Amino acid sequence: MNPLRVLIVDDSATMRRLIRSILDADHRLEVVAEAGTARDARDAVNTHRPDVMTLDVEMPNMSGLEFLKRLMKHRPMPVVMVSTLTQKGSDVAVEAMALGAVDCVEKPKLGGGTDNFAKLADTVALAARARVTVARPVRSSIAPQQNRRFRRICLIGGSTGAVDAIERILQSFPVDCPPTLITQHMPEPFLVSFAARLDPLVQPKVCLAQDGAVLRPGLVMIAPGGEYHLNVTGKTELRAKLYKGPLVSGHRPSVDSMFLSAVEHAPKIVAGILTGMGGDGAAGMKALRDAGAKTLGQSQQTCVVFGMPRVAAEMGGVEQWADLDKVGEELLRLCEAPVQMRVT
Structure with missing residues (x-):
């Protein structure tokens, strides 16, 4: 298989050299050009028709x-944003992912080593195979229908490409939407920017989850x-719990951690992946479904990367x-379904 062709775009020559040294060391990748x-x-x-780009x-x-x-x-193509952790950088990076960038990687801090780039080559190689298209569905200006009776709690998990997906999903939610928790794989500063970006764009209240916060209608909480x-x-009144622990399924925050924590309440749960x-979220979704939850996967043809839904489907x-x-x-429709508690 021919190596994937990479274009590095950064105004810092030093940063371009660092990125090149990491990507050139990976046999899957070939840096074909740099731009400042x-x-x-x-x-x-x-000129070079790259397969994927890193973009400052x-x-x-x-x-x-x-x-x-x-x-x-x-000319739509897979793009990985490379950003500092300044507030401005985080805000713009999240907006970039909403526009179609596949993923975002933190730049190493000055004098702080290159740990932030530990997975850069993997991220770029996987991003190169992402589904990127020109046309995106037009967002509806029609206000979502309110005063529906939601009986269940909605849990949503996503990763690559899900910034745009979550924005579109929440734009269909009414102001009195079901209690909703979202786990999205991003570094902490980007999640702060993500919540701040979503809140004024949609009708429900969107915020970072706080430990002990009650899951209530009209409130969407995002893993911090x-x-x-x-x-x-x-038990009867469900709350958000911020659990300080190791990586789960390779991630923190983890979709599996969120899904598995809700299994005892499965008949009251709707889970979307x-x-x-x-494959984060696959084991948790299987456990939820087996315990009586309603589960939904984003279709392959509309996924940027059909990884997490595919693995969840393979596990049942x-x-x-x-x-x-x-x-x-x-x-929303699934959240309206009557709750049928199982007798144990």
């Missing part, structure tokens, strides 16, 4: 975000990440499928 400006990047895309968030003259918008309009998983706890690499965890533009409404 958006103009040079445009020319390199046309903050660049002179034309920002990485503006360049990405133009790229996705005229960092050292914590987001779990479900409680979205686009993403790997996916009860039904929906295209992305229908996932939100299907989750």
Whole structure:
């Protein structure tokens, strides 16, 4: 198999050299060009036809975000954003993923080593195989129907490509939506920016989960990440629990951790699994379904990466499928279904 062709775009020559040294050491990848400006990047895309690009968030003259918008309009391709952990950098990186960037990697801190780039080659190699398209469904301006009777709690897990997917799903949720928890694989600062971005865009209240917060209608809580998983706890009144623990299924926050914590309440649960690499969430979804939860997977044809839903289906965890533009409404419909508690 021919190596995947990579274009590195960063205004720092030092950073370009560092990224090149890491990617060149991986037999799956071949760096075919570097660019320090958006103009040079445009020319390199046309000349070298790369399979995947790493793109700096903050660049002179034309920002990485503006360049990405133009790229996705005229020549869509897999892009991995490379960002600092400044608030501005995090905000722009999350917006970039909403525009179609496949993933985002943190830049190493000055003098702090290259640990942040430990999985850079894997991320770039996997991103190169992502499904990236020009056209995206038009967001509806019609307000979601309110005053529906939701009887269940909604749990959603996603990874690569799910920033855009989650935004679209929540735009179909009414202001009185079912209590909703979301675990999305991103570093902690990006999750802060993600929640802040979503809240004014959708009708329900969106925030980072706080330990002990009651799961209530109209509230969407996102796993804050960092050292914590987001779990479900409680007996009659369910609450969010921030669990400080090791990686689960290779991730923190982990979808499996969230799903498995809710198994004892499975008849009250609707679980959705979205686009993403790997298999996090598969074991938890299987356990939830076996215990009486309703489960839904994003369809292969609308996934950026059909990894997490595929593994969940192979394990028997996916009860039904929906295209992305229908996932939100299907989750709501399932949350309206009567709860039938199992007798033990």
